[in-house]
């Protein structure tokens with residue numbers, strides 16, 4: 001068995017003010033259940049990546065509750081912003097997370113076998129993603145500098161997924177992003193998203209990508225519907241267990257709130 005380095009992928013935690021409820025669910029409670037499950041089963045993970053929509057309304061108090069949850073996670077946490085977040089309130093509560101020279105929450109973390117690059121697609125006042133020239137120039141420089149295979153983390157996907165309502169609020173102008181990666185696609189071993197609230201896997205110009213269910217509410221799989229209304233659906237929340245080893249990037253999905261008992265298959 002190859003040596004794997006383990007990491008956790010969480011997304012769209014959507015915490016609200018005063019640890020209240022959202023769509024009939026309690027985001028803080030659901031996140032705490034994930035944290036407890038991760039600590040019990042994956043305490044050997046080297047870090048946890050959270051791909052945005054950390055809070056639902058960007059409220060300062062919601063970030064304080066988020067920090068309280070994440071402080072109990074037994075590994076470093078690497079968050080990015082989503083469309084529901086507030087850059088200012090995030091920075092107030094997570095002052096140690098780096099920013100680029102223009103104040104965007106973009107940073108690089110050198111892992112054992114990969115370079116992790118975290119991007120900021122948040123734009124105040126809108127739900128679609130924005131990746132401007134300034135952010136794209138930073139990404140280009142980070143990609144050119146990377147000496148190991150790159151893992152890219154961003155909230156919004158930069159391609160249509162076939163759900164009209166979500167495509168409407170995806171990365172709106174993809175040209176700066178596409179220019180930033182042009183010719184360097186082979187350096188990107190995997191791209192991780194949030195935003196969609198349901199599992200998706202695929203490739204773009206040969207780059208593998210994935211996302212997974214939110215720890216709170218979900219989006220129904222409604223295709224060929226031109227409505228811009230986002231259809232919600234409550235499914236099992238998930239987190240991802242990422243195994244990195246040699247040339248492998250392997251992602252397991254764990255439905256951590258699950259009444260199914262373990263049993264031994266045989267016969």
Ligand SMILES: [Fe+2]
Nearest residue numbers: 012053082195
């Ligand atoms: Fe979200």
